[in-house]
Amino acid sequence: MKTLVIVAHPKLAESTTQQLLKQSIATYENVTWHPLTELIDVVQERQLLRQADRIIFQFPLYWYSAPALLKQWQDKVLTTKFATGSSFSLAHKELGLVVSTGSASKTFQPGAAEQFTMAEILRPYEALANKTHMKYLSPLVIYQFPYLTKIEQQRLYATYQQYAANSKFDHFAGQEEWINSQLKRKINTTKKAATQQSLQQIQAVLQSNEDTLADLAMTVEMMKQDEDD
Amino acid sequence: MKTLVIVAHPKLAESTTQQLLKQSIATYENVTWHPLTELIDVVQERQLLRQADRIIFQFPLYWYSAPALLKQWQDKVLTTKFATGSSFSLAHKELGLVVSTGSASKTFQPGAAEQFTMAEILRPYEALANKTHMKYLSPLVIYQFPYLTKIEQQRLYATYQQYAANSKFDHFAGQEEWINSQLKRKINTTKKAATQQSLQQIQAVLQSNEDTLADLAMTVEMMKQDEDD
Structure with missing residues (x-):
């Protein structure tokens, strides 16, 4: 774009x-x-x-x-x-x-x-x-x-x-995707090993949060389906 | 103004x-x-x-x-x-x-x-x-x-x-007043007797309409007062 x-x-x-x-x-x-x-x-x-x-x-x-x-x-x-x-x-x-x-x-x-x-x-x-x-x-x-x-x-x-x-x-998903892409970019371009390591840690935390959110979203979806039945 | x-x-x-x-x-x-x-x-x-x-x-x-x-x-x-x-x-x-x-x-x-x-x-x-x-x-x-x-x-x-x-x-009253003042002005500045005469006729018609309107307004006002009693 x-x-x-x-x-x-x-x-x-x-x-x-x-x-x-x-x-x-x-x-x-x-x-x-x-x-x-x-x-x-x-x-x-x-x-x-x-x-x-x-x-x-x-x-x-x-x-x-x-x-x-x-x-x-x-x-x-x-x-x-x-x-x-x-x-x-x-x-x-x-x-x-x-x-x-x-x-x-x-x-x-x-x-x-x-x-x-x-x-x-x-x-x-x-x-x-x-x-x-x-x-x-x-x-x-x-x-x-x-x-x-x-x-x-x-x-x-x-x-x-x-x-x-x-x-x-x-959109929330669009923002998430964007932050991930920015982090990757930063990890690839940074030269200090320490910075790289802490950025990777942030990336891991975000990934774990995303997984939790995806699980929650799936549970909510199932509950909705039960209600609709 | x-x-x-x-x-x-x-x-x-x-x-x-x-x-x-x-x-x-x-x-x-x-x-x-x-x-x-x-x-x-x-x-x-x-x-x-x-x-x-x-x-x-x-x-x-x-x-x-x-x-x-x-x-x-x-x-x-x-x-x-x-x-x-x-x-x-x-x-x-x-x-x-x-x-x-x-x-x-x-x-x-x-x-x-x-x-x-x-x-x-x-x-x-x-x-x-x-x-x-x-x-x-x-x-x-x-x-x-x-x-x-x-x-x-x-x-x-x-x-x-x-x-x-x-x-x-x-306001309607303000517009009426304005039209009257414009007519007067025109009557005073015009030089042709014929124009002056027809303007005076318009003025008379307007005046008669205004009187009718004022009568109607008074009747409506009285009817309202009767209702309020």
Whole structure:
């Protein structure tokens, strides 16, 4: 799976959020980090889009929408002829959103400060996916990055990796498979024998947990069948 | 009441919709027609905003949002410090939207082509009004302008006049009052005796209708009181 991350941030170099995200996918060959500038080469942009299976709009939320940088790109690159009409060049691709905001998660609901849910605020992007026949992925929203603890940052690091590179990030089995593949990769590339050994231990524990889970799932399945009889 | 109409249209001169709207308020001294360009003088923009009681964002819907031109303006002019924070410079002003779209009204609903209602799609602007303590007006949406009949265009012409200039456009009594004041104005400025006479006839008919309505309203009120007893 090839992913195109379209980053629209007017102060990209100063953003610690974006630095963390960029770093987390730095070694993933199938993920293209593509920061927008005001100069837009429409032909090249469309080529990048055509090559991608998953397209991510990544931006800080300014006035409940992307910065003008992304809107300008949308208005220029996604013409009716290219994105809908007879060609539907983006059809069957996935559209993901990675949105950062300075407001807390709990403020996005009726009766709270922001009044609307994030799902409602991001409707224009969902409508775009609908119109262009893309599959809309659940957005990855980063609330109040500066307040994240070290552990929460690490979790975001790993979640983002999957959002960008795991074709099956939205199922438990898909996440499991992904973690295993990442562990294997790490074991094969690491040079320190001690690190390798501890990674193999983690792998063994995960494998044992997976076996237990598979046994449990089978038992539950049998119980359900008994009920249905 | 002073109104500032912020027009964000990348091809303004070619838009027949915008020409009609502009013409309809051409003689209204308290309505400022303010088309945006890419050059934004932040100080001047804020001065215009401070002077206005009603602020209208007027634009064609591109990808379920305003053209980049307006987003750029929002990002530059409406800083947190100016629009929220300690100053709340827009508080208690009204925010109106005049939005044109090529899709039909009936397509904006669940199960139809656009999937979402226009109210949902315009949430980011409602959220902006909420955040800046402005009063959000019901948007004036112009669906498929090129398909409007001559009579529908005339109705839009008059509706838009009220949306831009009538402080009480959203109540029947306010609309009535407005139409009377517009008739008086026309009678006073017209030079042809024949026109003046027919306008006075219209005025008399309207007055008679108003009297009938007032009588009916009083009867209904009395009936309600009888029920309550």
